[in-house]
Amino acid sequence: MRNVLVVERESSAADAMVRDLRRQGYAARSVGTGAHALHAYREADLVLLSLELPDVDGIKVCRSLRAASDIPLIAYTRRDDELERVLALKAGADDCVAQTWGFREIGARIEAVLRRSRRGPAHSEAISLRPLHIDPRTREVRLRDQLIDVTSKEFELLYILASNCGPRATSH
Structure with missing residues:
Protein backbone atom coordinates (compact mmCIF):
# COMPACT_ATOMS: atom_id res chain seq x y z
CA MET A 1 0.00 0.00 0.00
CA ARG A 2 1.39 3.40 -1.02
CA ASN A 3 1.61 6.19 1.56
CA VAL A 4 0.41 9.62 0.43
CA LEU A 5 1.08 12.75 2.45
CA VAL A 6 -1.53 15.46 1.85
CA VAL A 7 -0.28 18.97 2.65
CA GLU A 8 -3.37 21.15 2.97
CA ARG A 9 -4.08 24.15 5.23
CA GLU A 10 -7.84 23.61 5.48
CA SER A 11 -8.55 20.64 7.73
CA SER A 12 -11.96 19.87 6.17
CA ALA A 13 -10.44 19.72 2.68
CA ALA A 14 -7.52 17.63 3.97
CA ASP A 15 -9.90 15.21 5.70
CA ALA A 16 -11.92 14.80 2.50
CA MET A 17 -8.78 14.13 0.43
CA VAL A 18 -7.43 11.62 2.94
CA ARG A 19 -10.79 9.85 3.07
CA ASP A 20 -11.03 9.64 -0.73
CA LEU A 21 -7.43 8.47 -1.09
CA ARG A 22 -8.06 5.74 1.46
CA ARG A 23 -11.13 4.64 -0.53
CA GLN A 24 -8.83 4.31 -3.53
CA GLY A 25 -6.52 2.02 -1.57
CA TYR A 26 -3.83 4.43 -0.39
CA ALA A 27 -2.57 4.89 3.13
CA ALA A 28 -2.98 8.64 3.54
CA ARG A 29 -2.48 11.27 6.19
CA SER A 30 -2.31 15.04 6.22
CA VAL A 31 -0.37 17.94 7.65
CA GLY A 32 -1.48 21.55 7.62
CA THR A 33 1.74 23.51 7.13
CA GLY A 34 4.81 23.59 4.96
CA ALA A 35 7.05 23.20 8.01
CA HIS A 36 5.29 19.97 8.95
CA ALA A 37 5.54 18.75 5.36
CA LEU A 38 9.32 19.22 5.38
CA HIS A 39 9.56 16.75 8.27
CA ALA A 40 6.73 14.32 7.45
CA TYR A 41 7.57 13.61 3.78
CA ARG A 42 10.18 10.98 4.73
CA GLU A 43 7.41 8.55 5.72
CA ALA A 44 5.51 9.00 2.44
CA ASP A 45 5.78 7.51 -1.04
CA LEU A 46 4.23 10.62 -2.61
CA VAL A 47 3.39 14.17 -1.53
CA LEU A 48 0.19 15.92 -2.63
CA LEU A 49 1.06 19.58 -1.93
CA SER A 50 -1.22 22.59 -1.82
CA LEU A 51 0.56 25.72 -3.03
CA GLU A 52 -1.54 27.84 -0.63
CA LEU A 53 -0.09 27.21 2.83
CA PRO A 54 -0.38 29.33 5.98
CA ASP A 55 3.30 29.46 6.96
CA VAL A 56 5.51 29.05 3.89
CA ASP A 57 4.93 29.69 0.20
CA GLY A 58 4.04 26.38 -1.47
CA ILE A 59 6.58 26.98 -4.26
CA LYS A 60 9.31 27.28 -1.60
CA VAL A 61 8.13 24.04 0.04
CA CYS A 62 8.18 22.36 -3.37
CA ARG A 63 11.72 23.60 -4.02
CA SER A 64 12.88 22.49 -0.54
CA LEU A 65 11.35 19.02 -0.92
CA ARG A 66 12.98 18.59 -4.31
CA ALA A 67 16.36 19.74 -3.05
CA ALA A 68 16.18 17.27 -0.17
CA SER A 69 14.64 14.30 -1.96
CA ASP A 70 13.40 12.80 -5.19
CA ILE A 71 10.04 11.91 -3.61
CA PRO A 72 7.21 11.98 -6.15
CA LEU A 73 5.41 15.31 -5.76
CA ILE A 74 2.12 16.56 -7.14
CA ALA A 75 1.36 20.22 -6.43
CA TYR A 76 -2.10 21.73 -6.70
CA THR A 77 -3.61 25.18 -6.53
CA ARG A 78 -7.10 26.56 -5.97
CA ARG A 79 -6.46 29.24 -8.57
CA ASP A 80 -6.55 28.46 -12.26
CA ASP A 81 -3.27 30.28 -12.78
CA GLU A 82 -0.95 28.97 -15.48
CA LEU A 83 2.05 30.90 -14.14
CA GLU A 84 1.70 29.34 -10.68
CA ARG A 85 1.52 25.83 -12.18
CA VAL A 86 4.59 26.54 -14.33
CA LEU A 87 6.51 27.85 -11.30
CA ALA A 88 5.62 24.70 -9.33
CA LEU A 89 6.86 22.48 -12.16
CA LYS A 90 10.08 24.49 -12.42
CA ALA A 91 10.49 24.22 -8.63
CA GLY A 92 10.50 20.44 -8.94
CA ALA A 93 6.91 19.21 -8.87
CA ASP A 94 6.35 16.12 -11.02
CA ASP A 95 2.85 17.37 -11.84
CA CYS A 96 0.76 20.42 -10.97
CA VAL A 97 -2.99 20.77 -11.35
CA ALA A 98 -5.78 23.19 -10.54
CA GLN A 99 -7.86 21.81 -7.67
CA THR A 100 -10.88 21.12 -9.83
CA TRP A 101 -10.02 17.46 -10.25
CA GLY A 102 -12.22 14.48 -9.63
CA PHE A 103 -10.75 11.85 -7.37
CA ARG A 104 -10.47 9.34 -10.21
CA GLU A 105 -8.30 11.89 -12.03
CA ILE A 106 -6.02 12.56 -9.05
CA GLY A 107 -5.76 8.79 -8.48
CA ALA A 108 -4.66 8.36 -12.10
CA ARG A 109 -2.15 11.21 -11.77
CA ILE A 110 -0.74 9.67 -8.58
CA GLU A 111 -0.30 6.30 -10.31
CA ALA A 112 1.36 7.95 -13.34
CA VAL A 113 3.82 9.89 -11.17
CA LEU A 114 4.59 6.79 -9.08
CA ARG A 115 5.19 4.76 -12.27
CA ARG A 116 7.65 7.33 -13.59
CA SER A 117 9.45 7.62 -10.25
CA ARG A 118 10.41 3.92 -10.16
CA ARG A 119 13.00 4.43 -12.92
CA GLY A 120 15.62 6.30 -10.87
CA PRO A 121 18.60 4.98 -8.91
Whole structure:
Protein backbone atom coordinates (compact mmCIF):
# COMPACT_ATOMS: atom_id res chain seq x y z
CA MET A 1 0.00 0.00 0.00
CA ARG A 2 1.39 3.40 -1.02
CA ASN A 3 1.61 6.19 1.56
CA VAL A 4 0.41 9.62 0.43
CA LEU A 5 1.08 12.75 2.45
CA VAL A 6 -1.53 15.46 1.85
CA VAL A 7 -0.28 18.97 2.65
CA GLU A 8 -3.37 21.15 2.97
CA ARG A 9 -4.08 24.15 5.23
CA GLU A 10 -7.84 23.61 5.48
CA SER A 11 -8.55 20.64 7.73
CA SER A 12 -11.96 19.87 6.17
CA ALA A 13 -10.44 19.72 2.68
CA ALA A 14 -7.52 17.63 3.97
CA ASP A 15 -9.90 15.21 5.70
CA ALA A 16 -11.92 14.80 2.50
CA MET A 17 -8.78 14.13 0.43
CA VAL A 18 -7.43 11.62 2.94
CA ARG A 19 -10.79 9.85 3.07
CA ASP A 20 -11.03 9.64 -0.73
CA LEU A 21 -7.43 8.47 -1.09
CA ARG A 22 -8.06 5.74 1.46
CA ARG A 23 -11.13 4.64 -0.53
CA GLN A 24 -8.83 4.31 -3.53
CA GLY A 25 -6.52 2.02 -1.57
CA TYR A 26 -3.83 4.43 -0.39
CA ALA A 27 -2.57 4.89 3.13
CA ALA A 28 -2.98 8.64 3.54
CA ARG A 29 -2.48 11.27 6.19
CA SER A 30 -2.31 15.04 6.22
CA VAL A 31 -0.37 17.94 7.65
CA GLY A 32 -1.48 21.55 7.62
CA THR A 33 1.74 23.51 7.13
CA GLY A 34 4.81 23.59 4.96
CA ALA A 35 7.05 23.20 8.01
CA HIS A 36 5.29 19.97 8.95
CA ALA A 37 5.54 18.75 5.36
CA LEU A 38 9.32 19.22 5.38
CA HIS A 39 9.56 16.75 8.27
CA ALA A 40 6.73 14.32 7.45
CA TYR A 41 7.57 13.61 3.78
CA ARG A 42 10.18 10.98 4.73
CA GLU A 43 7.41 8.55 5.72
CA ALA A 44 5.51 9.00 2.44
CA ASP A 45 5.78 7.51 -1.04
CA LEU A 46 4.23 10.62 -2.61
CA VAL A 47 3.39 14.17 -1.53
CA LEU A 48 0.19 15.92 -2.63
CA LEU A 49 1.06 19.58 -1.93
CA SER A 50 -1.22 22.59 -1.82
CA LEU A 51 0.56 25.72 -3.03
CA GLU A 52 -1.54 27.84 -0.63
CA LEU A 53 -0.09 27.21 2.83
CA PRO A 54 -0.38 29.33 5.98
CA ASP A 55 3.30 29.46 6.96
CA VAL A 56 5.51 29.05 3.89
CA ASP A 57 4.93 29.69 0.20
CA GLY A 58 4.04 26.38 -1.47
CA ILE A 59 6.58 26.98 -4.26
CA LYS A 60 9.31 27.28 -1.60
CA VAL A 61 8.13 24.04 0.04
CA CYS A 62 8.18 22.36 -3.37
CA ARG A 63 11.72 23.60 -4.02
CA SER A 64 12.88 22.49 -0.54
CA LEU A 65 11.35 19.02 -0.92
CA ARG A 66 12.98 18.59 -4.31
CA ALA A 67 16.36 19.74 -3.05
CA ALA A 68 16.18 17.27 -0.17
CA SER A 69 14.64 14.30 -1.96
CA ASP A 70 13.40 12.80 -5.19
CA ILE A 71 10.04 11.91 -3.61
CA PRO A 72 7.21 11.98 -6.15
CA LEU A 73 5.41 15.31 -5.76
CA ILE A 74 2.12 16.56 -7.14
CA ALA A 75 1.36 20.22 -6.43
CA TYR A 76 -2.10 21.73 -6.70
CA THR A 77 -3.61 25.18 -6.53
CA ARG A 78 -7.10 26.56 -5.97
CA ARG A 79 -6.46 29.24 -8.57
CA ASP A 80 -6.55 28.46 -12.26
CA ASP A 81 -3.27 30.28 -12.78
CA GLU A 82 -0.95 28.97 -15.48
CA LEU A 83 2.05 30.90 -14.14
CA GLU A 84 1.70 29.34 -10.68
CA ARG A 85 1.52 25.83 -12.18
CA VAL A 86 4.59 26.54 -14.33
CA LEU A 87 6.51 27.85 -11.30
CA ALA A 88 5.62 24.70 -9.33
CA LEU A 89 6.86 22.48 -12.16
CA LYS A 90 10.08 24.49 -12.42
CA ALA A 91 10.49 24.22 -8.63
CA GLY A 92 10.50 20.44 -8.94
CA ALA A 93 6.91 19.21 -8.87
CA ASP A 94 6.35 16.12 -11.02
CA ASP A 95 2.85 17.37 -11.84
CA CYS A 96 0.76 20.42 -10.97
CA VAL A 97 -2.99 20.77 -11.35
CA ALA A 98 -5.78 23.19 -10.54
CA GLN A 99 -7.86 21.81 -7.67
CA THR A 100 -10.88 21.12 -9.83
CA TRP A 101 -10.02 17.46 -10.25
CA GLY A 102 -12.22 14.48 -9.63
CA PHE A 103 -10.75 11.85 -7.37
CA ARG A 104 -10.47 9.34 -10.21
CA GLU A 105 -8.30 11.89 -12.03
CA ILE A 106 -6.02 12.56 -9.05
CA GLY A 107 -5.76 8.79 -8.48
CA ALA A 108 -4.66 8.36 -12.10
CA ARG A 109 -2.15 11.21 -11.77
CA ILE A 110 -0.74 9.67 -8.58
CA GLU A 111 -0.30 6.30 -10.31
CA ALA A 112 1.36 7.95 -13.34
CA VAL A 113 3.82 9.89 -11.17
CA LEU A 114 4.59 6.79 -9.08
CA ARG A 115 5.19 4.76 -12.27
CA ARG A 116 7.65 7.33 -13.59
CA SER A 117 9.45 7.62 -10.25
CA ARG A 118 10.41 3.92 -10.16
CA ARG A 119 13.00 4.43 -12.92
CA GLY A 120 15.62 6.30 -10.87
CA PRO A 121 18.60 4.98 -8.91
CA ALA A 122 16.77 5.11 -5.53
CA HIS A 123 16.95 1.34 -5.05
CA SER A 124 20.38 0.90 -6.62
CA GLU A 125 23.67 0.25 -4.91
CA ALA A 126 26.28 2.79 -3.88
CA ILE A 127 29.16 3.43 -6.28
CA SER A 128 32.75 4.16 -5.25
CA LEU A 129 35.15 5.55 -7.81
CA ARG A 130 37.99 6.54 -5.53
CA PRO A 131 37.93 9.32 -4.35
CA LEU A 132 34.25 9.76 -5.37
CA HIS A 133 31.45 7.97 -3.48
CA ILE A 134 27.77 8.12 -4.60
CA ASP A 135 25.05 6.69 -2.35
CA PRO A 136 21.56 6.57 -3.91
CA ARG A 137 19.85 5.61 -0.63
CA THR A 138 20.93 8.81 1.12
CA ARG A 139 21.40 10.75 -2.14
CA GLU A 140 24.82 11.85 -0.94
CA VAL A 141 27.87 12.53 -3.06
CA ARG A 142 31.22 12.60 -1.30
CA LEU A 143 34.59 13.55 -2.73
CA ARG A 144 37.52 12.62 -0.50
CA ASP A 145 34.99 12.08 2.33
CA GLN A 146 33.69 15.65 1.97
CA LEU A 147 29.96 16.02 1.30
CA ILE A 148 29.25 17.71 -2.04
CA ASP A 149 26.01 19.68 -2.42
CA VAL A 150 24.19 18.62 -5.61
CA THR A 151 20.65 19.09 -6.89
CA SER A 152 18.37 16.13 -7.51
CA LYS A 153 18.97 16.26 -11.28
CA GLU A 154 22.73 16.61 -10.83
CA PHE A 155 22.68 13.56 -8.55
CA GLU A 156 20.73 11.47 -11.06
CA LEU A 157 23.03 12.46 -13.92
CA LEU A 158 26.17 11.81 -11.89
CA TYR A 159 24.87 8.41 -10.76
CA ILE A 160 24.01 7.39 -14.33
CA LEU A 161 27.41 8.51 -15.64
CA ALA A 162 29.31 6.79 -12.81
CA SER A 163 27.36 3.56 -13.18
CA ASN A 164 28.17 3.44 -16.90
CA CYS A 165 31.84 4.44 -16.82
CA GLY A 166 34.58 2.32 -18.39
CA PRO A 167 35.82 -0.42 -16.02
CA ARG A 168 32.99 -1.43 -13.71
CA ALA A 169 32.68 0.79 -10.66
CA THR A 170 33.04 -0.80 -7.26
CA SER A 171 29.63 -1.14 -5.62
CA HIS A 172 28.93 -1.50 -1.92
